[in-house]
Amino acid sequence: MKTESKLEKVLASGQLAVTSECGPPRGARPEKVREKTEMLKGCVDAINVTDNQTAMVRMSSFAACIIIKQMGLDPILQMVSRDRNRLAMQSDIIGAYAHGINTMLCLSGDHTHFGDHPMAVSVYDIDSVQAIQMVKKMRDEGKFQGGGDIDTPPKMFIGAAANPFADPFELRVARLAKKVNAGVDFIQTQCIYNLDKFEIWMKGVCDRGLDKKVSILAGITPMKSVGMAKYMKNRVPGMDVPDELIKRMAGVPKEKQPEEGIKIAVESIERLKEVKGVAGFHIMAIEWEQKVRELVERAGLLPRPQL
């Protein structure tokens, strides 16, 4: 084991891992974090805490991670390179580890253009691949990115994202290989709606043996309505929502659409379980955390292993 991370242990045991996420509130409301966390208790192995997602200011991922940790659950610290330079990133990583946070996700982050501070500086001192290298160096060599020694290095289990659906498609396996070369331990993918395309990507990943070097958690986001499906298709960059799925959602009455969305998600998980290289699921139920337990249960992923 490289770390004390629960996620690492679950993955090492060979069982399918389940993670979900918690978007922190846009205000000093710890109870909001607790509410969301409470809903995820016992049905996931670890909880991602987003870092100013969609470039909107929210409670820091670090602070919300501590709240979750205090509740006895396992947070995953998300960190975007958009808002911090390498000094700030490393100090937060040490600080988080000092609070027992041992799993993190390195991201570049949505551009500030999309958020509520489009006038802000985009830092991008390093990118997500370089962030992986940095965290690995901190953990395995006990060195800061600048070369200095760390007194008690943070032992982080290192994650990153992959979007099999962005363009150019032919580069998507190669980009994952780059993250693997940089030393990433696990991957959480973009929401998967186009399963055929995902399987093609996954085959490319396995053909290169990358699935042996990194644990890939397939991203699942249940859709609440046909409106949400259309929004994801048309407005979210790098999202691939097939028309059949939109038709299927549109084909049921509005009040039944949430159930249809959950059904689709369960079916997706069932099919993805059979795909070689899938090591687990990352469930991003955006402002719909109360449905995670049901989804995980119906997909046959309960109970979660006690390690």
Add this chain to the structure above:
Amino acid sequence: MIVAEQKPIEEIMEYISPYNRILLVGCNECVTVCAAGGRKEVGILSSALQMAFMKEGKTLEVKEITLERQCDPEYVEELVTHIDQAEVVLSMACGCGVQEIARRFSAKLVFPALNTKFMGASERQGVWAERCQGCGDCILGLTGGICPVARCSKRLLNGPCGGSTGGNCEISKDVDCVWNIIWERLKSLGMEDRYEEVMTAKDWRPSWHGGPRKIIREDLAE
């Protein structure tokens, strides 16, 4: 070249409205090529400002001069014979030219008439696009001659990010995904293997982050 564009006339008017004798100084270099501050643009702005003054019942005397290079002390010196006749200077050069006038004439106010935008190239007639950020440590040799530092919205050295769609950047359909361009270029050069080499974190000291930069050439400096 350095690419600039004229400020809104309203903003320029805020600067110069208290005066009625100005020296309007263009530059024959980059800003002439990008049609922002050459002799022709000096003439147009001069007419526009005079008309704006006249409309208010005031007059504005404009002395128009276009220097060979406003960022060069040798040429800025040519203003010596005119500077006293003007109350203030309005410069149509890039920020370098404005500052050279400020440095040379310590007792004279100088205002910028342009916004200096970027170092770029002409894509076609009337269209300029950013190409270089002067990071001070060129990596074009590693990226097929296409710069991710200047042209990736997230400055990713290991792109493209997950927002690249149909060759466009996630921030706008009007912005190319530079990593898509780099990839196409590497393919056409038969250098696909190059893509998977991880580019390590960049040392930004040679860039502005190491503080304002200066080059002293021992063989040339006096």
Add this chain to the structure above:
Amino acid sequence: MGNFEPVIVAFCCNYCAYTAADMAGSMRHCYPPNVKIVKVPCTGKVDVKHIMLALRKGADGVYVAGCLEGDCHFKNGNNKAALRVARVKKILDEIGIEKERVEMVTMSAGMGKDFARIAVEITEKIRKLGPNPVKNISAGQSKLATG
């Protein structure tokens, strides 16, 4: 204001509008003496700078008369002129002067009657707009030598 006679400068292409003006004369189609014609080899030669200068010197209106779409003897000089007229309109807007004082028009060499009609229309439009607001001052304005 009752006896206001606008001064209008018309930049006319040698190949079309200027010839059309000639034809208007020989066909006895009257057009107002307010229109002062400046003959140019192609309207593509007319720059923003020239139009602005005419207005600053007190012209109440300026129009550029070029060839019909696709008929420019130099391929697309008329299209360039149209873009420059649009630019002048934008500048006039910025400094608070009616952008209707400048126009782009097109015609062929044989359209003498149309030349006269357009000259009348523009003169009447400018007459309604009233004098160029910079007019009186520009007459008395002394300008430093340009370098």
